[in-house]
Structure formats: structure tokens, C-alpha cells
Amino acid sequence: MTTEELTNIQVDKTVDARGTSCPGPLLAAKKAIGEIEPGQVMEILSSDEGTKRDIPKWCTKKGYEYLGTVEESGYFRIYMKK
């Protein structure tokens, strides 16, 4: 998805893990995934560089859909669909 498409997507749950270090954002995402239904979209906010690669890999392994990442000032918005 393009950056524009991602920024306009309807987000069902936001996980703000900014300020935590690896594996904090990944674990925050893992905890939150149980709170949304299949087909819903979750965004993870992270200031940890490693999260950009961890979340796509995690999505692949767990059968979720990684939608893309938008870089903001000092953090990332990472989008995924359950």
C-alpha cells in the first residue's frame, strides 16, 4: 500500500509502544492482537528501528497481513491486518 493509502486507512486499534526498546513493541503488538477481530486493522507506533522488520516477519509467521510502514518524525507507524 502507498503511504497515502496507509495514512487514510481505517484503524481499529492503535498500539503506542514509542519509548520502549526491542522486544517491547513486538510484545505490545502480540498482547493487543487478541483485542481485534480478523479483518480489522492495527497500527503499531514504535521508535525502535528493529520493529520495522520484526512486525512484517511476525505477521508472515502468524498468518496476519502486513500492510506497510509510514515513517514519522522520530517514530514509525506500522500497519497490519489480522
Next chain:
Amino acid sequence: MAKKMTIALFSGSVDKLTAAGVILGGAAAEDMDVDIFVLLQAAFAFKKENALANDRVAEITDKKDEFLASLERLQAPHWTEAFRNAKEMTNVRIHICGFAGKVWHGEKLDDFIDLADDIVGIGEYIDAAENADINLFI
């Protein structure tokens, strides 16, 4: 079927235990089954009176203060907290090696922090490691 990880956890120092906690977090995110075997020096760290002490660093020891300050700055959870989080999220079992326990005068499960599940012999580790997808020595 969940992938299996075994960890032969030998170290009782905060730096290596913190690394083990990070790895455990990754395993928890993927719902792996993890068996941790607490050997020798690690058994010292798992004793109730020692677990929260931050005075043991195995490597780059001349930078211990900087290392510990960085953990705090980065809001890294204490290793016991990282282990506890992982236990809450996936199937993590922590086994104290019976020999190691005795080395540090820990004969009963109650001598160790409540993260420990049981006291076992080394045969348990060999069995688990034989069937693991990932086996680590820390």
C-alpha cells in the same frame, strides 16, 4: 504445532540474563514452547535473595555502570520481569538443575523465585534439547 526452544541458562549475570529475556520475548511473540534449564551460576541468580541484585555483569565489566544506566534509560525491564512477561504470553517452563541448586544451598523449589517451576536432573534437559527446534547456551 508450536516450535520448541530450549535454553541451557548457565550465566547468573545481569547482562546475559537480560539478553536471555530479550530472546524469550521474541519466542513469546511467536507462541513458542520454551524450556529453560537453570544451570550453575544462573541458579545463584534465581535464588530469592539474589534475583534483584544488579551487581553481576559478565562482560565489559569496566562499563557496568554505563550498561546498567542504559538499561534504565531504555526502560528495559529487569530480566525477572522479562521472563515473567514471557511466561504470561507463551508456554515457558523454568527448571532448576538439582545439582546447581545444591551448589548454592537451594534444595527446595521455595528457595528460588516463583518463576521456577520445578527442580530436575540433567536428563530432562537432554530429552528436551533433542526435540527442540532451537537450542541455546547462555
